[in-house]
Amino acid sequence: ETGVTQTPRHLVMGMTNKKSLKCEQHLGHNAMYWYKQSAKKPLELMFVYNFKEQTENNSVPSRFSPECPNSSHLFLHLHTLQPEDSALYLCASSQGQPRTDTQYFGPGTRLTVL
Amino acid sequence: AQKVTQAQTEISVVEKEDVTLDCVYETRDTTYYLFWYKQPPSGELVFLIRRNSFDEQNEISGRYSWNFQKSTSSFNFTITASQVVDSAVYFCALSEGRETSGSRLTFGEGTQLTVNP
Numbered sequence: 001e002t003g004v005t006q007t008p009r010h011l012v013m014g015m016t017n018k019k020s021l022k023c024e025q026h027l028g029h030n031a032m033y034w035y036k037q038s039a040k041k042p043l044e045l046m047f048v049y050n051f052k053e054q055t056e057n058n059s060v061p062s063r064f065s066p067e068c069p070n071s072s073h074l075f076l077h078l079h080t081l082q083p084e085d086s087a088l089y090l091c092a093s094s095q096g097q098p099r100t101d102t103q104y105f106g107p108g109t110r111l112t113v114l
Numbered sequence: 115a116q117k118v119t120q121a122q123t124e125i126s127v128v129e130k131e132d133v134t135l136d137c138v139y140e141t142r143d144t145t146y147y148l149f150w151y152k153q154p155p156s157g158e159l160v161f162l163i164r165r166n167s168f169d170e171q172n173e174i175s176g177r178y179s180w181n182f183q184k185s186t187s188s189f190n191f192t193i194t195a196s197q198v199v200d201s202a203v204y205f206c207a208l209s210e211g212r213e214t215s216g217s218r219l220t221f222g223e224g225t226q227l228t229v230n231p
Contacts, residue, residue, distance in 0.1 A: 016146045042222065042223050043205070045219070092159075096215075100166075101209075101217035102164050103161075105157060107157050
């Protein structure tokens with residue numbers, strides 16, 4: 001596979017469930033990102049990892065828990081979510097250079113919280 | 115604070131028309147990068163172009179062209195002879211000036227382009 005892949009593509013979960021989103025990049029990049037895209041709102045950066053270290057957490061509620069075991073994989077663990085967390089969750093990767101990086105995105109996971 | 119404004123929320127054109135998507139940005143940085151991404155209905159953001167603040171040359175790639183005007187802080191995107199497959203949401207983005215690892219993008223709210231046959 002090439003580029004950035006995300007699984008699952010669609011997820012429906014109840015508020016008491018625990019689930020995980022997976023992202024994998026095949027581009028040899030060192031930085032990975034989680035974004036949230038809600039209807040009628042701009043993309044919101046959630047987390048940034050560079051060389052497996054978290055370098056940014058944009059005040060994301062603790063019910064979202066990221067994990068980056070290596071530079072190619074990024075997870076987003078979900079628990080006790082709220083209906084307002086329903087959104088498209090996008091993963092991206094980049095080389096890890098400051099400022100100049102181009103981010104490449106995966107297809108996203110469409111999450112619905114009931 | 116950085117800001118990107120895409121004033122056109124939705125644009126509808128007929129196939130083969132030319133269409134321009136506007137992007138205006140605000141930044142205090144002297145060095146910055148601007149991007150355009152395309153998001154088709156499938157959801158994936160597809161990278162189209164990156165332009166740095168020192169390069170004001172316009173760029174053309176097939177039916178796509180970009181007009182960077184530093185004096186007006188604009189980075190507009192034109193599709194010539196539009197096609198139905200161009201229907202998508204288009205995002206303009208600006209990189210932040212922090213010297214941290216990886217880029218920090220500020221996105222506009224996007225322009226929904228619909229090309230009708």
